[in-house]
Amino acid sequence: MWLNISLIVFLLSSHITITYSSSINNNKIPKSDVDLLEFPLNLEFLEAEFFCNSVYGYGLDVLEPELAEGGPPPIGAQLALLDNLTRDIIIQFCLQEVGHIRAIKSTVRGFPRPLLNISKEAFAQVINSAFDKPLYPPFDAYANSINYLLASYVIPYVGLTGYVGAIPELQDYVSKKLAASLLGIESGQDAVIRTLLYEIKEKKVLPYTITVEEFTNRISILRNELGKNGTKDEGLEIPIYLGAEGKVSGNVVAGDNNSLSYSRTPEEVLRIGYGSGDEHVPGQFFPKGADGCIARSYLHTTPT
DSSP, rough: OHHHHHHHHHHHHHHHHHHHHHHHHHHHSSSHHHHHHHHTTHHHHHHHHHHHHHHHSSSSHHOOOOHHHTTOOBTOOOOOOOOOOHHHHHHHHHHHHHHHHHOOOOOOTOOOOHHHHHHHHHHHHHHHHHHTTOOSSOOOTTTSHHHHHHHHHSSSSHHHHHHHHHHHGSSSHHHHHHHHHHHHHHHHHHHHHHHHHHHHTBOOOTTTTTHHHHHHHHHHHHHHHHSSSSSSOOOBOOOOSSSGSSSSSSSSOOOOTTSSSOOOHHHHHHHHTTTSTTTTTTTTTTTTOOSSSSHHHHSOOOOO
């Protein structure tokens, strides 16, 4: 009897200590770190819903509803027609993104899922902008594995560069460790997507007469234009003088002249995610704008 009571008291006190420590650690994170850690939730939500709905036909509302916190369901979510290998990979990406959202929300408060547009029309708009003209028939991101991988090429790399830009600005060890860990997986996802596309870079994307390589080059050029801060994006094939050590044109992983990752600021990420080239003007994947202190600060100001 006394042994059982002692055990219960011990377990209760251990639980209280663990909870208290976790709370203290979260409260110690500087406000600037909180803002920088909450900001990427926007893209993590976007990736999670895009990947999960494509393979399961449902997203966070079924998988982890508490992470969505009652945020509006995404627009245009649907299953994609994928081959077995691509589907297997995207299932893994989906579940990784769920973990990312949980990890961020376990460290900072975060916010509910914002309204997202992952419709085939939203991706068609990106592709039309990349080619400066409407493609006919309209590009359908969900029609087959090649189209889907090209649509996937649009998203994780932007998050990758955002993490690279954020980490030097973070002050707390916990913040830096989390961001670096997230960056590692986002980089891996981008590398997998690029490798799969690199293998078929000379293949035509039917029914168009445009190669996979040209699609990636155009998408990267568009993101550079929208970001408005120089070259931070490269397709699968580049001039040799821009390749690794100026010796190759193949570009399975994008990097600067020292093969280091490019970085982007939150403002650049918003310009690209909104498709407007202006962090003050929502659109594309975020019809009502992104959430968090950083994104909201631009929604309530006008360009200067």
